[in-house]
Amino acid sequence: MKKRKTIKADAENKKGLFLLIGLTLSLAATLFFLELKSYESGPGDLGKMDFQEDEEIAIITNRVQPPPPPPPPPAPPEVIQIVEDDLEIEEVEFESTETDESEEIEIVEEVEEEEDEIFNFAVVENKPVFPGCENQATENDKFMCFNQNIMKHIGKNFDFPELARQMGIQGKVYVNFVIEKNGKVSNVTIARGVDKLIDDEAIRVIKLLPEFIPAKQRGKPVRMQYTVPINARLQ
Numbered sequence: 001m002k003k004r005k006t007i008k009a010d011a012e013n014k015k016g017l018f019l020l021i022g023l024t025l026s027l028a029a030t031l032f033f034l035e036l037k038s039y040e041s042g043p044g045d046l047g048k049m050d051f052q053e054d055e056e057i058a059i060i061t062n063r064v065q066p067p068p069p070p071p072p073p074p075a076p077p078e079v080i081q082i083v084e085d086d087l088e089i090e091e092v093e094f095e096s097t098e099t100d101e102s103e104e105i106e107i108v109e110e111v112e113e114e115e116d117e118i119f120n121f122a123v124v125e126n127k128p129v130f131p132g133c134e135n136q137a138t139e140n141d142k143f144m145c146f147n148q149n150i151m152k153h154i155g156k157n158f159d160f161p162e163l164a165r166q167m168g169i170q171g172k173v174y175v176n177f178v179i180e181k182n183g184k185v186s187n188v189t190i191a192r193g194v195d196k197l198i199d200d201e202a203i204r205v206i207k208l209l210p211e212f213i214p215a216k217q218r219g220k221p222v223r224m225q226y227t228v229p230i231n232a233r234l235q
Contacts, residue, residue: 131212
């Protein structure tokens, strides 16, 4: 029986070492050949560059000027119309305005019409008098009688509208009116109203007032304005 090789003589144990040496030699050979590479014309020769300068082309345009405006048309010839001088002019006679010393001249005085002013009852000298109150002693008594008789007249003649009664409409109405120079009542208006039904009835009653003795200022009859409150209440 033959003897086997010893462990030291076994090449299988040195397989890794041989592989490492082979790789090292291969790498060294590769680096060597890389260092031997060179350029034919040298590293600074980058070749020739052709440069052609483009000429700038300027586009020239001619501005077209508009034609001049046409000349204005000639003015029409002036026509001179000849009028025959055969117009007859009538002579106007002027009467003399000179007066003889013996002639009497009438002077007409212009009378200024007094404005028909409406006075307030508080500023008139003599307040209007209700018919039947003439015998009162003083002006205050006559005016108190005036107010009392107006209230009696309203209470006697005021007819509460049935529709206003059904609707429950009530309130105080202020009626404004004017006593004229002849004592008659005019310009009856509502100063402050409640409803058209009651307002219309209040106007109707005031228009039924009798003729008064008119108010007087400096002894002359004047127009006087007065306002009467009418309290229309449901009972």
